[in-house]
Each structure stands twice: as structure tokens, then as C-alpha cells.
Amino acid sequence: MSNYPQGFGSYQSYGGYGGFQVSFNMPQMSSGPPPPPMGGGYGYSGYGGGYQQSGYNNFGGFNSGFNCHAVQQMSGGYPMGNQPPPQPPQPPMSYTHQPFVQHQMEMNMQRHLYQQMGYQAPKKPKPPADDGEEAQEEEEEEDTSGKTIDDDIKDKMKKFYVDELMRRYAITSTFELANGVVCPMMKYPPEDMVVTFYKEERDTDLAGEDWDPEADCEYLNVAMKGPGTTESIITHIVATRCNAQRQKLKEMFITMYGRDLIKEIKSELSGDYKDAILACFVSPAEFDARCIKKAIYGLGTDEQSLIEILMTRTNAQIKETKGVYGRVAKPDKPPTDKMLDDDIRGDTSGDFKRLLVSAAQGNRTELDRHKVENAVEEIVNANGDGTGMFEVNYTKLAHEGKAKRDAKILFEAGEDRWGTDEESFNRIFAVRDFYQLREIYKQYVRIAQADIRHAIDSETSGNYRKGLYAVAQSVMNRPKFFAERLLKSMKGLGTDEETLIRIIASRSEIDMVQIKAEFLELTKKTLYRYIQEDTSFNFKKILCALVGEN
Structure with missing residues (x-):
């Protein structure tokens, strides 16, 4: 099984929870198709069981558009209990992407899943009023239709939550939400170009029908048949089908026509547009x-x-x-x-x-399921009662004593000596898992009174410095690393088209939603607009389609 995007074919609704078949349908995101139901395998893209993190409009009482600090966005209330629960243990704000927004999203996800399963979801009290005034009591009709949550159901919810965390970990080596813009097309929407084509040419309505690679291939063949090429058809199909579906299109095309789809594309297209399209058809x-x-x-x-x-x-x-x-x-x-x-x-x-x-060894230390299960704890209210909601106690994911030791080694290997002990930097940066590295970086700040990136900048040079920085930035905030790379590829004279294609093609199904948010923070412009202003013609159209409007 591939460890890269495997969204297509892995969408199953959650089953096995007390005999309930649960699908977790969330509101449509602002960029790209709506997310599929939760369930399925550990696809790199996260489509096997995830929920979108950007574009919700006040779902659960807050807007998670990621355009301002999380504290400013959480206009909603606490997720359960009669009193606000204690804040969950979190990594430092600089080392993780919007932790409080993520926590609120996860609480809403768990409440919604309880409701889908027919159980009475833990209550979410109203937030305190502004300016320190006491919260206004608002009448809320008590939901007594659901069954009471017992220990067995709590255990199942914890298992579901751990499954979800392990799915995310398989994608990015962290528990942060990672969402792509390009999603699998499970069923044809009425506005899809293939639906219009089939209505006009086959007198068949595909709207609402399961995605059919044969229908797509027919339309692709039309796009490349005869003089000229209808690039808009190719752009549309490539940008609205996931990579796994594109692999099926290659198989179906040669089965239907005896011709290789990739060779056809190479002969019909040219330039950067051709390179971008071909990149999307490679596993x-x-x-x-x-x-x-x-x-x-x-x-x-x-x-x-x-x-x-x-x-x-x-x-x-x-x-x-x-x-x-x-x-x-x-x-x-x-x-x-x-x-x-x-x-x-x-x-x-x-x-x-x-x-x-x-x-390149792919041998970095990783968290195992037992450690994750041990770190997932039930949230208790002010009375010490369990709420049926779960969160990660991040302090249990890293060994503080070992982190202090490694931070001291890094300090003595760099800023505290003449010259640099590169071997120590290499060993720690290449071996430790991401959550241990986050704890090491935190301890380093306490010892050196400086960020680890300061040591990298001051004690190393050249490509070695860039490599260490990439590890540190990937540990702290990987979407920001890619946003910085995209900006550099377009800023100034000329455009680095290869970098644009490589990052957009490889991240469009993984964490493009988060990359776009970081890009907006960096530039005060959307990635979509930046691409529009920096590229042209069909190349611009395919890139914009793959990143989506904000």
C-alpha cells in the first residue's frame, strides 16, 4: 500500500461503533470540493478519514479561516461541562500550527460524532461575555433524545480519536490537521463538464452518479481529437480528480483506445503547462x-x-x-x-x-500507537467528572530529561564553543521524532535564550545550514516552510516554474489549505492571486485550479 496520497477508494463511513454506521459530513470548504465522509485507510493526503480545517463558517461557534490568531477567531464557547475545562497541554505556539483552533475543531468533531451515533453529546456552554462581564445565561433546550454516554462508548470514542491521530501521523509525522484542496470526485456534481458532455452527446445524466473513469476518458479523448486541443477540458479533469483517480484514467484510456494517455498529452501540449499536467499524472x-x-x-x-x-x-x-x-x-x-x-x-x-x-534512510524515530494511546486523555470538568471528550496530553509524547540533555549538547556543540560540532547537530536532527525535537527546541530556548534557528544561522553555513533549517521549520510549522519556498519561487525577477510545479503538484492533496493560510500571512495576498499575477495562459490556469481560491 502506498504511503502517498491514496484518497480514492478509501472512503468508508465509520462502522462498528455499537452497530451504528456513521458518516461525518462537514460543511463545504471555501477552496475545492467538499470533503468525503470519514473513514478508510491512512492515505498521505488524509482523505481516508479527515475533516477540512479551513473555510468553515461559524461551525461550532467560530470561524477557522486561519487569517488571524486563533484566540481572536474562537468566538464560540467551550466544548463541554458547566465550567471551562483547563486548557489542553500544548506545544509552544511557535512550534505548532494554530493549536487552539485545532483543539476546538477536534472537540466539535467528537461532539458531532456522538450525535451521529445517537448519543447525547456533551454540552458546550456559552462563552464569557466581552469586557470581563459575567456570561449571559441563555435558555437552551436540553437534548434528551440521545442515549447517555457510558464507559464502553467512551472507549470507542477514544479509539476513534487515536485512529484519527495515527492517520494524521502517517501523513506528516505530527497530529496537526493537514488538508488538501484537490479531493477525489466520488460522485459527479451537476456542474461538472463531463456531466454536460454526456447530457449533450450521450443523452445521459451523470449528475449524482459514481465517478466513472470511462466517461472521463471519453471526454479527454474529445479534448485531444482532431486539430487543436481543448486545454480547458484537460485542466478541469486534472484539477478535480485526485492522483489515484488519474492513475485509473491512464489505465482506462489505453484499454479504451489502445493509445497511451501520457504520450497523447506530450504530443498535444507544450511548455510549462505540459510539465504541470504531466506532473499530476505521476504517482x-x-x-x-x-x-x-x-x-x-x-x-x-x-x-x-x-x-x-x-x-x-x-x-x-x-x-x-x-x-x-x-x-x-x-x-x-x-x-x-x-x-x-x-x-x-x-x-x-x-x-x-x-x-x-x-x-534518505527514512529511519527517524517515530511514535508508536501505545505511546499515543497513553497520551490521549479524557477531559474532566471543574468537578473532576469525565466529559466523554478526549485530547492529547503533549507532555507525554516527549521525554523532558532527554530533551534537556540534547538541548545542552546542541548548545555546547554550537553557540558555547569555538567552531561547531556538526556531528552532534546531524545526529539529533536526523534521529529524534518531531515531538521530541519540539521539546528539545523548547529546552534549547531556556538554555541559550535564543531560538534553535539562531544557532543554525550563526553556527552553520551553506547548504548544510539550509538543510538544518528545513528540518527545524518542518518540525515547527511545515506549511510555512512550503509557503516560504513558493514565495521565493515567484518573488523578484523571473519565476522558478519547476519549484512551483513540484510543490503544488506534491502538496495539493496533502496540506495545501494550510500552506495557503501561511502564504497569506507572509504576503498579505492569497497564493491564488500571486500565481495569477506571476504566471500566464494555461500554466496559470492549471496552477490556480490546483491551489483553489481562498
Whole structure:
């Protein structure tokens, strides 16, 4: 099973909870199609069981558009009990993306799931009034239609929550919400271009019907048949079907017409637009492998591409990429697991080479399910009673004593000595899991009275510095790292089209919602508008379609 986006075909409603079949249908997000029901496997994109984090309008009493600080946005109330529960243990605000908004979203998700299962959801009291005044008591009709939540149901809710956390962890090595803009098309919406085509040409209404790769291929064939090409058809289908569905389109097209869809696209399209479309038809692991090969085998070495890929992927994703790298890089030789390591060693040098080789092992320490289960705790109200709602006690995910030791090692290896002990930086940055690194960074601030990135900037240089920074930024806020890379690719004279294609194609199904929020924070413009102003023609159209309007 792939560890990259596997959204298509994994959408099952939650079952097995006391015999209830539960689907978790959330409001439509502001950019892209609505999310599917929760359930299914651990797809990299998160579509196997997740809920969208941006674009809700006052769902649960707050707007989570991520355009201002979380505290300002939470106009709603606390999730349960007669008194506000204590704030959940959270990593430092600078080390995680909008933790309080995420916590509120998760509480609403759990309440909604209780209601879907037919149980009386824990109450959510009204928030305190502004200016410190006492909260106004508002009459609220008590919901007595649901059954009382007992310990067995609480255990099932905890299991559901842990399952969801492990799904997220498989995507990004963190528990933060990660949402893509491009979602699988499960059923044809009435406005889809293929629906219009079938109505006019086949006298058949596909609206509301299950997605059909044969119908899509018919319309793609129309787009490329005869003189000229209807690029708008290709753009629409590519941007509204997920990567797994595009793989099915390649299989169906050659079955239907005896022609290779990719060869047809190559012959019909040109320039950056063709490159962007082709990137979307490559499976994610192979796409990463191709990008790494190009970074190494091209003229010179594209160190930034190597950093971007190897420092931001999970262990499983890196290992899957290594598994196909030999076939991609050296198709005339028998593939081995060492080909990527050998190519990195042959094309880079020094501390940077060692950092890349370490990352390419895909062997960073990871949290196991037992540790996550131990860290998930039931929230209690002011009376000490359990509420039936669960949250992560982040203090249980990291070992404080070991973090203090590693932070001291980093301080003594850098700012507290003449020269830098790069080996210590490499070992700690390459081996520790993300939550242990967050605790190390927190302890480092206490020792050095400076952020870990200050040590990186002051004690290292060149591509080694960039690699360490990428790890630190990915641990603290990965969407911001990608937002910074996108901005750099478009800011100033000229445009780095390869970087634009690589990031947008690879993140559109993973965390593009969060990347867009960070981009807006950085530039005060949406990514959509920035692309519109920096690119042109069909290339602009496909990129804008993949990132979506805010």
C-alpha cells in the first residue's frame, strides 16, 4: 500500500461503533470540493478519514479561516461541562500550527460524532461575555433524545480519536490537521463538464452518479481529437480528480483506445503547462524520485530540491521513494536500495552530504500507537467528572530529561564553543521524532535564550545550514516552510516554474489549505492571486485550479 496520497477508494463511513454506521459530513470548504465522509485507510493526503480545517463558517461557534490568531477567531464557547475545562497541554505556539483552533475543531468533531451515533453529546456552554462581564445565561433546550454516554462508548470514542491521530501521523509525522484542496470526485456534481458532455452527446445524466473513469476518458479523448486541443477540458479533469483517480484514467484510456494517455498529452501540449499536467499524472513516490534524479543528474546540483523532498517526507514515504528510485534513475541497471545513497554521496559533499544521507534512510524515530494511546486523555470538568471528550496530553509524547540533555549538547556543540560540532547537530536532527525535537527546541530556548534557528544561522553555513533549517521549520510549522519556498519561487525577477510545479503538484492533496493560510500571512495576498499575477495562459490556469481560491 502506498504511503502517498491514496484518497480514492478509501472512503468508508465509520462502522462498528455499537452497530451504528456513521458518516461525518462537514460543511463545504471555501477552496475545492467538499470533503468525503470519514473513514478508510491512512492515505498521505488524509482523505481516508479527515475533516477540512479551513473555510468553515461559524461551525461550532467560530470561524477557522486561519487569517488571524486563533484566540481572536474562537468566538464560540467551550466544548463541554458547566465550567471551562483547563486548557489542553500544548506545544509552544511557535512550534505548532494554530493549536487552539485545532483543539476546538477536534472537540466539535467528537461532539458531532456522538450525535451521529445517537448519543447525547456533551454540552458546550456559552462563552464569557466581552469586557470581563459575567456570561449571559441563555435558555437552551436540553437534548434528551440521545442515549447517555457510558464507559464502553467512551472507549470507542477514544479509539476513534487515536485512529484519527495515527492517520494524521502517517501523513506528516505530527497530529496537526493537514488538508488538501484537490479531493477525489466520488460522485459527479451537476456542474461538472463531463456531466454536460454526456447530457449533450450521450443523452445521459451523470449528475449524482459514481465517478466513472470511462466517461472521463471519453471526454479527454474529445479534448485531444482532431486539430487543436481543448486545454480547458484537460485542466478541469486534472484539477478535480485526485492522483489515484488519474492513475485509473491512464489505465482506462489505453484499454479504451489502445493509445497511451501520457504520450497523447506530450504530443498535444507544450511548455510549462505540459510539465504541470504531466506532473499530476505521476504517482507521488515516483514523482519524488524523478525530482531527486533531476536535482542530481541535471546540470550542477539542485540542493534546494533535495532538501525540500528529503527533509519533509515521512519515513514510509522516503522508503517508498527509495524503492522506485533505482528504476527511475537507472532503468538499465538492476535497482538496489543503495542507489539513492550512492547518488547523494557522488553529487554532494561534507556535512551537507551526511545530513542528506541520514535523511534518505527514512529511519527517524517515530511514535508508536501505545505511546499515543497513553497520551490521549479524557477531559474532566471543574468537578473532576469525565466529559466523554478526549485530547492529547503533549507532555507525554516527549521525554523532558532527554530533551534537556540534547538541548545542552546542541548548545555546547554550537553557540558555547569555538567552531561547531556538526556531528552532534546531524545526529539529533536526523534521529529524534518531531515531538521530541519540539521539546528539545523548547529546552534549547531556556538554555541559550535564543531560538534553535539562531544557532543554525550563526553556527552553520551553506547548504548544510539550509538543510538544518528545513528540518527545524518542518518540525515547527511545515506549511510555512512550503509557503516560504513558493514565495521565493515567484518573488523578484523571473519565476522558478519547476519549484512551483513540484510543490503544488506534491502538496495539493496533502496540506495545501494550510500552506495557503501561511502564504497569506507572509504576503498579505492569497497564493491564488500571486500565481495569477506571476504566471500566464494555461500554466496559470492549471496552477490556480490546483491551489483553489481562498
